[in-house]
Amino acid sequence: MNDINTNSKNKVKVDSILKGFPFSNPPLEEDLYKCVHCGFCLQACPTYVQTGLETESPRGRIALMKGVIEGRLTMNNDVIDHWDMCIQCRACEDVCPSGVPYGNLIEKTMSQVSKSRKTSILTKVVNWLLLRRILTDQIILSGLVGTMRIYQKTGMHKLVSVLKVLHLIPGNLGSLHDSMPRISDKFFSADGQTYHPFGEPKKTVGLLSGCIMPLINGPEMRSAIRVLTRNGVKVVVPKEQGCCGAIHSHVGDLVKARDMARRNIDAFLSKDIDAVLSSSAGCSTRMKEYGELLKDDEVYIDKAKQLEYKVKDINEFLYELPIDPPKGRLESNVTYQDPCHLAHTQKIRSQPRELLKLIPGLNLIEMRNSDRCCGAGGTYVITQHKMSLNLMDDKMKTIEETGAQIVTTGNPGCWMQMNQGTQKTNMSVEVKYVTDLLDASYQAERIQNEPETEGTSFNESAWEEERLELRSQWEKRPGDRRKRRDR
Amino acid sequence: MIDSRIIKRLQAVVGKQYVLNKESDLITFEYDGSVDRSQPTVVVLPKSTNEISELMKIASTAEIAIVARGAGTGLSGGAIAEQGGILLSLTRMNQILEIDPENQIAVVEPGVVNLELTQAVSKFDLYYAPDPSSQQACTIGGNIAENSGGPHCLAYGVTTNHVLGIEVVDADGEISWYGGRTREHPGYDLRGIMIGSEGTLSIVTKAILRLSRRPESVKTLLAIYQDLDQASAAVSAVISSGIVPAAMEMMDDLAIKAAEPAVNAGYPENAGAVLLVEVEGLAELVEEDVADIEKVMSKYNPLEIRTAKTELDRTKLWAGRKGALSALGRLAPNYYLIDGTIPPSKLVEVMSKIKEISAEYNVPIANVLHAGDGNLHPAILFDERNDKETKIAFEIGGIILKLCVDAGGALSGEHGIGIEKRELMPYMFNNDDLDSMSKLKTVFDKKSLLNPGKIFPDKAESATTTFSQSSSVSNTGTGAYI
Known part of the structure; x- marks a missing residue:
């Protein structure tokens, strides 16, 4: 709540102008001085490995924070550039013996930066629109993305790419055009629906739909739900939920991030559920740290902790459930790419792999540096386009080395980035979520058991889809039905 | 300050983006893994031997100091450009x-x-x-x-x-x-x-x-002791029994307290000291050695001796040991880490003296050591923002290092002398020794441009020792062969 007050300059303490960060809630000195600059983090940092520069390393960025706190540096653009270059993958935190809470430090630093950054009015307007209006409102967002879908479907997208008129657009917006993600034919939306398993549910979970994921990963989210219901889990998708706030925190807009957190806390805690699941590693990480985000909010702090306790990544949940081993064979070489926000922040490494190993016929091949960031990182693709592409190229190389036909992951950012990578490099590798393959194996199992449905491949899940639709409509109140057509 | 014409010449050799001299760049190149700090005037990142050769010619002509730096994890100030000049960062030469x-x-x-x-x-x-x-x-x-x-x-x-x-x-x-x-x-x-x-x-x-x-077989033991003396005695006994483990490491209570939360290796947090012993080689010999080591260590009343069952157990035990020093950040903002060596037979004596010093000054000292070869690593905990604490930490460091030399050991086992221990060099070497070393330097570096000021003490303060080379020969008499 403090931040709201400090938006106006007269609230800034005088001594902090002379020395240190200018706004309230800066990175804590005691956290900064946990860093003994041993350098263990260096090789874990993707930007250090790319550049070999101390300035682009976690230790260097902390030195810059210390420099500002000690009054030896001012927060000028030279300094900010190095913090901006941080992709916030938090691989450094994972290897730090001293337990430096780097994620928290850089988040608070970026919050200082975002308040003091001198940006053009245009950027400010775009930021405001994007972060405060669009991402926070799923109806506006799906409307916009729906328009993009038409743009892609009608061939406009291809035409513009082929005509090479993009260099007319200033900045790197032109190159971003080509990295526009494939938009789902069918969106997913949180309409307060419930998906029932056959028989008595073993567990009931709330599903975070998220902001971008339901629009680019509609089918994938349905796969995940099928895997859950197949394993006796009842899935509730509260209508009141919204974006988890991760993207806002990433760019330092902690005020809005807190708003989003409060909204989700209310949405999920009001439901009688055993766990809150997300298929997006970035979102589950953000939600697992709502307590830290809201620690100065007296009203919400306890509720935040309560929710944190329930949040699980979907792979983590399925592994602990445990699931029925699927029996449908998927003869394929598969590799797994650790999303930063699963491996480094949630320490979830073995669970997705163990789930994949359950699938008969699937051969899991480990790639080199599977937990090095692929370069996605929220808005990083836009703000640090070049570095993002370099990291993507490295990732595609290590995928190619494995000879796998499918690369699996657990985060929409990684999914988009690697999809773009396969397009750019013309690699014939499919990018899938772990739950996609589990679902495929369950589908194949059904087909194996019911030979009369010959000709149906495991990808065609029409039957299951229909069942889900029926179930959810049955559950929903009549008033909601009209809205569902928006999809 | 370096002339802007020289900066231009450096840029011509390595490319503009690999010559850094903004304040925000330099501040991240002023430290290594230890406590010393100093900013270089300019950081240069070459890509090849030929580029380095060109850079050296420029530096030599202009008489600018040049200091090489790898990852900056050193623990004696070796990679710190104490007198300014060019810091040669070699991270781009990584093939x-x-x-x-x-x-x-x-x-x-x-x-x-x-x-x-x-x-x-x-x-x-x-x-x-x-x-x-x-x-x-x-x-x-x-x-x-x-x-x-x-x-x-x-x-x-x-x-x-x-x-x-x-x-x-x-x-x-x-x-x-x-x-x-x-x-x-x-x-x-x-x-x-x-x-x-x-x-x-x-x-x-x-x-x-x-x-x-890679050896055919590896076995890792963790021996837990109630107190440091018993653990030290066990190390001396194993080494003197003639068995050569691949590694024999010791951690005291403070080090365990820092490392355990970092890796959850399973070190008991109430132990006075743990020994991590690894034996490698042919499977049958390893079994034999492990049995012998266990027998010797058992004589010193261990609370428990465990064997790592799986590769994961083993990795965790090692992660705890290797991360132990860096994990000290959990206990204090800074540590002054020294690496004096002693003969393994003197472990009990010197370790208990270190404990006494810690108590006397009321300053926590964490010990992580390559016990088998008598390479101590006392880490004196302090806060660099407190001048008094900093001063005392360095004072204690000096006392412990002198203790090592007196026990027949040396000032450094592996971290180097650098900035940190140079003033103690005269405690171990006399003027003639130091002169011979300086003469050797001039053969390769006439103008003293390469990492100037390191290793050697300021001339004025040197030569307090009366015996030749190391005090370790004083027992045998002067003129003894080292």
């Missing part, structure tokens, strides 16, 4: 140029990370033996400069035993090769002189390294 599995040789550039080399050759069942605790980040160039050790150096020797040949550039920019691909090289061992010279003689630009075959 493994050749792997020759048949002859068990690798040729690498100095910026290659120690652990990455081991990972790269593991498919041939080979590894690079020296394993400093910072091996996940530190570079081969830095290892050569400091003649780094590591836990497994007890059995396999330090860096110099694994470097066959090096390409170097001297202060005039001249490129030379010392040593080669063979184990023995006739003539003077100039390779040996370079290794451990802390960047004061030449810059290493390529290295031919010896790789080792």
Whole structure:
């Protein structure tokens, strides 16, 4: 709540102008001085490995924070550039013996930066629109993305790419055009629906739909739900939920991030559920740290902790459930790419792999540096386009080395980035979520058991889809039905 | 200050983006893994030997100091540009140029990370033996400069035993090769002189390294003791029994307290000390050695002796040990870490004296040591923002190092002298010794531009010792052979 007050300059303490960060809630000195600059983090940092520069390393960025706190540096653009270059993958935190809470430090630093950054009015307007209006409102967002879908479907997208008129657009917006993600034919939306398993549910979970994921990963989210219901889990998708706030925190807009957190806390805690699941590693990480985000909010702090306790990544949940081993064979070489926000922040490494190993016929091949960031990182693709592409190229190389036909992951950012990578490099590798393959194996199992449905491949899940639709409509109140057509 | 014309010449050699001299850049190159700090005037990142040769010629003509830096994980201030000048960051020279599995040789550039080399050759069942605790980040160039050790150096020797040949550039920019691909090289061992010279003689630009075959069997034991004395006595007893473990490490209660939350290795947090012992070799011999070691260690009342059951257990035990020093950040903002050595038989005596010093000054000292070869690592905890604490920490460091020398040991086992221990050099060497060393430096670096000021004390304060070379010979009498 403090931040709201400090938006106006007269609230800034005088001594902090002379020395240190200018706004309230800066990175804590005691956290900064946990860093003994041993350098263990260096090789874990993707930007250090790319550049070999101390300035682009976690230790260097902390030195810059210390420099500002000690009054030896001012927060000028030279300094900010190095913090901006941080992709916030938090691989450094994972290897730090001293337990430096780097994620928290850089988040608070970026919050200082975002308040003091001198940006053009245009950027400010775009930021405001994007972060405060669009991402926070799923109806506006799906409307916009729906328009993009038409743009892609009608061939406009291809035409513009082929005509090479993009260099007319200033900045790197032109190159971003080509990295526009494939938009789902069918969106997913949180309409307060419930998906029932056959028989008595073993567990009931709330599903975070998220902001971008339901629009680019509609089918994938349905796969995940099928895997859950197949394993006796009842899935509730509260209508009141919204974006988890991760993207806002990433760019330092902690005020809005807190708003989003409060909204989700209310949405999920009001439901009688055993766990809150997300298929997006970035979102589950953000939600697992709502307590830290809201620690100065007296009203919400306890509720935040309560929710944190329930949040699980979907792979983590399925592994602990445990699931029925699927029996449908998927003869394929598969590799797994650790999303930063699963491996480094949630320490979830073995669970997705163990789930994949359950699938008969699937051969899991480990790639080199599977937990090095692929370069996605929220808005990083836009703000640090070049570095993002370099990291993507490295990732595609290590995928190619494995000879796998499918690369699996657990985060929409990684999914988009690697999809773009396969397009750019013309690699014939499919990018899938772990739950996609589990679902495929369950589908194949059904087909194996019911030979009369010959000709149906495991990808065609029409039957299951229909069942889900029926179930959810049955559950929903009549008033909601009209809205569902928006999809 | 460096003339802008010189900056332009440096840029012409390596490219504009690889010459850094903004305040925000320099502040991140002012430290290493230890406590000393100083900003270089300019940071230059070359990509090849020829570029380094060109840079050296520029520096030599303009008489600018030049300090080499790898990953900046050093613990004696070796990579700190104390007098300003050019900081030569070698991180861009990070290519493994050749792997020759048949002859068990690798040729690498100095910026290659120690652990990455081991990972790269593991498919041939080979590894690079020296394993400093910072091996996940530190570079081969830095290892050569400091003649780094590591836990497994007890059995396999330090860096110099694994470097066959090096390409170097001297202060005039001249490129030379010392040593080669063979184990023995006739003539003077100039390779040996370079290794451990802390960047004061030449810059290493390529290295031919010896790789080792992975042993058939590895067993790791964790012995837990109620107090430090018993653990120290157990180490002395194992070493004097003639068994050579691959590694024999000790951690005291404070170190355990820091490391355990970091890795959850399963170190009991109430123990006074733990010993981590590793035995490697042929399976039958390993079994035999483990049994013998357990028998000896049992005589000193261990609370428990565990064997790592799985590879994961083993990895965790080692992660705890290797991360122990860095984990001290959990206890205090800074530590002053020294690496004096003593004869293993003096462990009990010296360790208990360190405990006394800690109590007397009321300053916490965490101990993590390569116990088997008597290489102590007391880490004196302090807060650099408190001047008094800082002063006392350094004072205690000096006392402990003198203690090591008095016990017949040395000022440094593997971290180097650098800035940190140079004022103590006269405690171990007399004027003649130090003069001979300085003369050697002038052979390669007439103008004293390479890492100036390191290793040697200020002339005025030198020579307090009366005996030749090391006090370790004083028991045998003067003129004794070392």
